[in-house]
Every structure is written in C-alpha cells, then in structure tokens.
Amino acid sequence: MSQHTATHHGHSHGDGHGHQHTPGTPQTSGHKHSHGSHHDGAPLDWNEIAGLLERQAEIESPAYADAAAWLGTLAPVQGVRRVLDIGSGPGVITGVLAEAFPSAGAVAVDGSPELLVRARERAVERGFGSRISTLHAELPEGIAELGKADVIWAGNSMHHIGDQRAALVEFAGLLNPGGLMVLVEGGLPSRHLPWHVGFGRPGLEARLDAANADRFAQMRAETPGHKDEPDDWRTLLADAGLTPAGTRTFLTDVPAPVSPVVRELALTHFGRVRDSFDGRLDADDRAMLDRLLDPADELSLHHRTDLFYLAARTVHTARKG
Template sequence: MAVHSHNHARTHDGIDWSSQLNARRRADELDAEAHRVVARRLVRTLPDNPTVLDVGCGTGGMSVALVEALSARGGGTVVLVDAVPEMLDAATGSARSAASYETDTTRATVRIRPVLADLATERPAEIAGAAQLVWASNVVHHLPDQRAAVSGLVEAVAPGGWLALAEGGLSGKFLPFDLGVGEPGLQDRLLTARAQWFVRMRENITDAVRMHGGWNVALADAGLVDVTAFSYLIDHPAPAKQAVRDWAVDHLKWYGEAAGDLMHPADRRTVRQLLDPQDPAFLGLRDDVFMLLANTVYLGRKQ
C-alpha cells in the first residue's frame, strides 16, 4: 500500500487520525474483553458463514472480536472499511492474525477483506456488497449528514440482516475528584469542554447537517424494524495496570490538544502538570487513575 502523508489522513472532521494510531491500539487492548462479549452477542443469530461489515474499523479492536466470534461458529467473512490507510493496515494485520487462530476442535476459516473508502462520498453497499451484520462504532457522528450515513449503512444490510450502530453512551471517566493539584472536579469540566468541542467539530464539517433526536429514531426512520439498544461497560478500576495509566495519559493529552482552548487557563495548567513525567502528579504513575465508560449499541433489522 502506498505511503500517505499525514495531511491525507485528515478526514471530514479535521482530525489527524493517523497520529492517534498507538493510542487507539492501547484503547483496543483495554476494550478487548468487552468487545468479545458484544461480538458474540451480535453474531449469535446470524446464518451460517455470514458476511460482517466493520465500518470505520479504526485499528481493528472490534474487527478482531468479530473474527474470533465467527471462527467459533464455523467461519465467515469480515470486511474492514476505513478512510485512513494507517488505521486500515493496522486493523487488517490484527484481524488476519486472529483469523488464523485455531481451537482444539475447530479450524474455522474467516476471510478478511480490507477496503479503503470514505463513507461521506462512497456507499457501503457498492464497496462491500450485502452483509448479514453491519457494525459501525463512533463513525457516523464524524460524517457530514448523519441520517444519510445511516441510510447508506442500512443499504448495505442484506434482507433479514442487522445494523449495529455504536453511538453515545457515557463519556469515559478516569480521574479522582480531587487530584491534589488544581481545582477539584477537573473530570467534570473536561467532559463539559469535550461536549463543546464536539459541537464545534460538527459545525466545522463542510456541509454538516444537524441530526435531531436519538439514534433509535434514526434507525427506525431508515426503515429498520425491531429497533432496540443495549449498553456495555468498560471498567478497569483503580489501582489499574500500566496500560490503563497509559490510556489515561493519551486521553488527557487528547483533551489538551482538542479542547484545550475551551478550558479555563488554570485547568490547562493542571493538565500540563498531569502530563509531565517529571511532575509528582504525573498521571502515568498514579495509583488512583481508572477507566470507566459505557458504550450504547443501537440494533435494527432489515425486513
């Protein structure tokens, strides 16, 4: 695959995703167990040898879980779609490693098909064909017209198949209330800044269309039936392993870069302290850092 310069990796939301490769991989590792449970739940009702589409696959955390879930029930095809070459390469490598794993009893075959595509301009049905399950996690909200994007995903679902849209939930918390530096309650102010950042991110997308109402309504309006939802927790309590502390550092760094100008100068100073490996308050060495978040998955069936 050709090497793309960083500026090509910016998507409609203006985010340079390729620079977040390592951070995303660390998050995948911490999400892995929760993803396995969700993947097993989603593939349970699918027909034999199904095609599953992972749209906006990122570094492949859920791709791997889907591959493992399909392997356990006899095989299938997983199509990986992403707009960022570096992400797609990472996901493809991880998914192919998972596809070749064997248990004592079975040697399932799961085919992996990577597709580099921009969902704002390309239709999933045309690039990937019909799938019995389409999984799209936190990708639709980065696209200009979210309802049109949902319709595009529905188009790629085979009759009787499912769309699983992971959007919303509860933003991740990772800091104790009083860190001993700065004003108490930094976590809540970070979440406020993130919400403001999100509104600004949407407003800055060219041709952005506001989406009113909830995701269940969007799925029903797109023609799906039996629309339901469930949420799953990612919970790594303190004292946490080093991977959680590294994730917290990544996460706070993202806040500082993306939403820093939306924070009070005093909070910006605190964030700098928490990110400084030479500072006694450095997050990467704290025993009271944790990871707690909830993701919601909206499900709908195509008749």
C-alpha cells in the first residue's frame, strides 16, 4: 500500500507504525507538521520527494486497490458521492479511490501545495477530469472546512496529529449517515534485504526498525497538541461515535529480482535512513549502509540480485450509524 515515505500516500517508509514512506521521508499529510520540514528539522524539497512518494504509492497501488474494493463491500458503491483522501500527497491513492467509487467525487487533501499540483496533474493524465479535486488544508485546524463526505480515508496521517481522539470526533462529524471512516495505520515494517547481506552483522533492518521506533516516538512527543493515546484504533473510532466495521491488512510482495524503479526506491530509502538516523546507529551499521549505497561495491543495492520489497498495511474501518 500515501503511501506518506513512502507512505501515499506511500510517503512509506514502511515501518511498523504504518507510515507509507521510507524512514527519513516526510509523511504527506495535510497538517503543519508534515508541511515544509522533515521530522529532523531539515528543509524539504517537495519537487524531489514528490517523485519518490508517487513511485512507491504506484508500486503499492494493487494492495490499495484491494483495500478499496473491500471498502465497497462495507458501503454501497453507487451511493458514495464524495470521498476525502486525507494526506493525499501526489494523489496516487486518490485515483484508486475514484476508481473504486465511480459515482463519487474524490478530494485530495494535503498540507503541501506542491504535492497537490501533482495530484491535479495525475487526475488530468488519467482522465478523471472534474471527478478529482484538490483542497489545501492544515490539519487538525482545518478539519471543519473539509465538508461532508461518504468515505473519509486517512492514509498514514492520523499519527501526525497530536490529539488523535479529538480529530477522529471531528472527522466523524463530517460523515454522512452510513458513511465510512477509514484509517491506514499499523502493519509491519517493510523489508528489502535478507537477514544476512554478506557483510557486517546480520539483522540490519531489524536494528533500523528499532532506531525508527525511537525516532517515531520522538516525532509523536513533539507534535503540537500531543496526547499520549494507545494505538487502539477500534476503541478510538468507537469513542468517536462510530461503529467499527472491520480491520484487514493488505500485502505488497515484490520478489527478487526487482525492477529498476524498485531498486531506485530502495536506494532512496536507505540513503534517507543513513542521513536522517545519524546518531541513532552505531558505527558498524553506518558502515554497512555506506557499503549498501556504494555503486562500486558489488554487494551494494546497485548490484544485488536478492533485493525485494515486502510491505503490509493495516486498514481500520468504522461506520456512522
């Protein structure tokens, strides 16, 4: 499966917290935390990042299409007239949702004007015309301005809102009767490499997961308005006055040998990990990352035949009575 660094919404980084973006890549969500700066405070080049987010979301789009088809069993497809894609990024998943609900207008909502420009371009390129629109919004402040909807899809964006409980109450208030609230949160850490890569200490990606978990905890604690809530999404949805309608996990499985696009994404992913996890990794693991990124090294990501991409994204749903 915005897909966020990925992220889409592939923004994934594909960590165990359900981001769709690679660690070190910002989440494409429509709120101030993700707009204009990286979690570590470095400035973002949205023109550079947009392509990464878009390509990863495209790779995971079959899994998202399966998720959207499942939503069609929970809501009357022809009765869905308006879909909000919260944290849309470049709009890949907005298009998936528009295809799944052919009678609906889909709205890409994001805090980055640059990514919304690309979402509009994608909509035109794929023949959606006026069925897909864009809306710049800083969340959670702008939730009330989003308007009513039959489906609200928040893909890996809730964890960038400090008070998730309060935000879900506001989103529930936007749903029409019978409407669906959909959260993409959780799953499993993405994997790209075997346990033993041929040099260094085995288990590199597991150690990167641990570093990313610490980084994620810091990001949550520093998010404006942060409230310390367990990630019990079913309970949070029920407390917002909604009726939980089911949770499922969707798999993206790209086995070795991978395409040049998947290889490029892996190089970008590990490059951002090396740059943004500085201080969180020991010298041996930093040296391993340097080797993996060195095009002159025959065991680097540039040349490996065992490189793959495996990601699991969990989708939580609840219905307004």
